[in-house]
Amino acid sequence: MGLLNDEETWKSTILEIINHTNDRTQLRGTYTSMLVFSNLEDQSGIWKETRDLFSNDFLYNSKGSDYNDEIYLDALDDIQERVWECGGGKISAYGLPTSRNREKVTNVIRREKAYNRERLSEEVAEKSPMLNEKQRIIYDTIMTYVNGRDNNQVGIAGSNGFFLAASGETGKSFVLNLILDTVRSQGRIALAVDSLGIAAPVLHGG
Numbered sequence: 001m002g003l004l005n006d007e008e009t010w011k012s013t014i015l016e017i018i019n020h021t022n023d024r025t026q027l028r029g030t031y032t033s034m035l036v037f038s039n040l041e042d043q044s045g046i047w048k049e050t051r052d053l054f055s056n057d058f059l060y061n062s063k064g065s066d067y068n069d070e071i072y073l074d075a076l077d078d079i080q081e082r083v084w085e086c087g088g089g090k091i092s093a094y095g096l097p098t099s100r101n102r103e104k105v106t107n108v109i110r111r112e113k114a115y116n117r118e119r120l121s122e123e124v125a126e127k128s129p130m131l132n133e134k135q136r137i138i139y140d141t142i143m144t145y146v147n148g149r150d151n152n153q154v155g156i157a158g159s160n161g162f163f164l165a166a167s168g169e170t171g172k173s174f175v176l177n178l179i180l181d182t183v184r185s186q187g188r189i190a191l192a193v194d195s196l197g198i199a200a201p202v203l204h205g206g
């Protein structure tokens with residue numbers, strides 16, 4: 001992560017994505033991942049230049065012909081909601097204008113807090129011994145990092161993201177779900193999201 005660190009690269013990446021999709025929902029989803037995992041702090045210039053592209057489905061649905069602040073706010077609300085779901089903060093922290101809607105965040109947190117911790121603990125106790133050697137390394141590494149963050153320690157120097165790649169049917173979802181279940185069984189919040197909406201359905205609570 002941290003590859004998209006300058007404004008020009010950001011703009012060209014956004015334009016590149018737009019060339020490949022007409023789906024603005026997908027565009028905002030991808031933008032959200034870029035926002036949360038990049039190191040570029042001030043997005044205000046990029047937003048001003050690209051906001052029409054991010055908002056044109058809302059303009060179309062409004063049946064209006066001109067962009068206005070309400071249209072931009074619709075797009076910002078959507079981006080804010082996605083950022084919350086990815087575990088990010090307020091979009092204003094990235095230099096984007098403030099959105100209006102906080103209600104949906106409350107819903108996400110409420111859902112996360114509603115898990116039956118006892119049942120999840122049983123599930124973790126049952127599945128954890130089943131991990132194979134490589135899955136165990138992934139599970140231990142990520143849980144060490146998660147627990148280190150909670151104790152204000154750095155779990156693994158400089159890391160704020162992990163990239164897990166393996167062939168199909170090798171047990172990625174199995175280990176990821178065990179991590180999600182473990183974190184939730186401890187009464188903490190674990191958000192399962194993905195930018196394209198392909199992987200999330202196989203993840204618990206995704």
Ligand SMILES: Nc1ncnc2c1ncn2[C@@H]1O[C@H](COP(=O)(O)OP(=O)(O)OP(=O)(O)O)[C@@H](O)[C@H]1O
Nearest residue numbers: 130131132135166167168169170171172173174175
């Ligand atoms: N350690 C394990 N013990 C028992 N069953 C396992 C284990 N790891 C994976 N499985 C089972 O193997 C099957 C494939 O695993 P999983 O769906 O996690 O793979 P995947 O890598 O996420 O696949 P894909 O990339 O195709 O989505 C599932 O039925 C899963 O329950």
